Amino acid sequence: MNREKIIRLGTRGSILALAQAKIVEEQIIKTDPDITVELRIIKTSGDKITDRPLQEFGGKALFVKELEEALHRREIDLAVHSMKDMEMPLPDGLIIACVLEREDPRDVWISRDEKKLLEIHEKARVGTCSPRRAAQILSLRPDLEIVPLRGNIDTRLQKLALGACDATLLAYAGLKRIHYTEVITEILDPQIMIPAVAQGIIGIEVREEDTELQKILKTLNHQETEKQIHVESQLLQGFGGDCTTPVAGWSYMDATGDVMSLHGVVALPTGRKKLKKSLQGNFQWLSSEAYKLGQEFQAWYMMHRE
Structure with missing residues (x-):
């Protein structure tokens, strides 16, 4: 972020990506009306490949790669992502500064x-x-x-x-x-069609060294959503999977804010066999158990895959 309070926001050019970028822009300006947000549209590899499954070319990371490269080249100050497209770990020098409140994940x-x-x-x-x-x-x-x-x-x-x-x-x-x-x-009922990990969550990626911008974005962070994405990501990391494997995970907090639930499923591509499990507990316990559940899903998948 430069001294003139201009933030260059990198986004894909799809209707949805621009709508999400607008949401982020509005929330940033609410924190400081003197900030000017400039949208920079970047066409990603995922946008260019429209006739074949992304799994053949590197998965959903293709929606992210060019945005992260623009961050490294300092052509933009932040990148707006659908968090279900993100693969971990992030490239060196980049971090997720905040996540916005989750929209309906169904x-x-x-x-x-x-x-x-x-x-x-x-x-x-x-x-x-x-x-x-x-x-x-x-x-x-x-x-x-x-x-x-x-x-x-x-x-x-x-x-x-x-x-x-x-x-x-x-x-x-x-x-x-x-x-x-x-x-x-x-x-669709999420108990029947379990959503993708992090579905409905907008994340903002920045350079790790840009601490001034991180302070602004931290005020936008939604803590409950941050916990949800952490738990769901632990499930996916335990499985060792990405968008090429039929694994899903959805978590939410109860009304008290003390108890979280996680629903997960892994299935064969044919749908003929699946393993579906649910866990419930506090955030710390669920974080570790989600990873173990991912490992259990991986073992099941390797045993039953056709």
């Missing part, structure tokens, strides 16, 4: 004929490139056919409308942020 079902998941016709084509979503869908409806569907929210919805598939799944948080929830056929 997945939604969108079908062309407005039929819900359990109502849609046999052998309906479900468009997704997410192993997590595909495995859980096939576990519920093994008669359905999974077909690849990639792109930003608007691209996927356009492909759905044009008949590339009969239904698809998206993150509820994204549709809420772009004010486009009218397309939703059904909001």
Whole structure:
């Protein structure tokens, strides 16, 4: 951050990414109206590859790589990310300065004929490139056919409308942020379709040495969300997985703020077998147990994978 109080915010150029960048910009300006935030749109490798699954090219890290390179080159001061796209550990010299309050983490079902998941016709084509979503869908409806569907929210919805598939799944948080929830056929119960680790969470990445900017961003940090992402990330780290494996984890705090719950699942890509478990306890206990659960999921997956 420079002395003129100009913050250069790096973001992808999708509708959702720009909406999330705007949320961050507004919150920063609330902390100090004298700050000017300049948006810098950066096209990532993930944006350029639209016809094949990202797993073939390095996974969701492709949505992050160019933003982190821009941080290192000092072309931007901060990068706004969907935290479910982040892979740990971060590159040397970069840190997550804060996470904003989590939006609704659930997945939604969108079908062309407005039929819900359990109502849609046999052998309906479900468009997704997410192993997590595909495995859980096939576990519920093994008669359905999974077909690849990639792109930003608007691209996927356009492909759905044009008949590339009969239904698809998206993150509820994204549709809420772009004010486009009218397309939703059904909001899926997170006990049935467990969300991706960190789904619905916006994170802000900065250079570790930029302590002045970190002080500003720390005021935006949402502590409960920070605990959720820590616990869910422990599950994923214990598993040793990324977006190429059908593992999911979702945590939340009870009304007292003292007890956290974690729901996790790992499944075979075919959905024929899965292991689903839940844990409950205080934050410190759950953090260590989440990692152990991830290891248990990994052992199960290695034993049962086809």
